[in-house]
Amino acid sequence: MENIVGWKPSTNYDTVHCVQCNNAVDTPEEEATYPNGTCPDCGSPWTGTEKRSTMVCVTMPVAITGGTG
Numbered sequence: 001m002e003n004i005v006g007w008k009p010s011t012n013y014d015t016v017h018c019v020q021c022n023n024a025v026d027t028p029e030e031e032a033t034y035p036n037g038t039c040p041d042c043g044s045p046w047t048g049t050e051k052r053s054t055m056v057c058v059t060m061p062v063a064i065t066g067g068t069g
């Protein structure tokens with residue numbers, strides 16, 4: 001088992017978004033599948049080119065999706 005450095009709640013950390021379903025890898029269980037597994041949401045294999053973003057102060061159960069499309 002490897003320690004996930006910096007993995008703490010309510011702290012900014014990098015998260016990965018699936019390119020297929022845009023599922024955010026934001027739980028230890030999902031993080032554990034990356035990058036050598038598959039998306040737990042849609043089953044697509046990780047490609048290593050997933051979008052990454054930094055989430056800050058996670059207090060809500062859903063990811064914040066940006067504004068107007």
Ligand SMILES: [Zn+2]
Nearest residue numbers: 018021039042
């Ligand atoms: Zn997915």
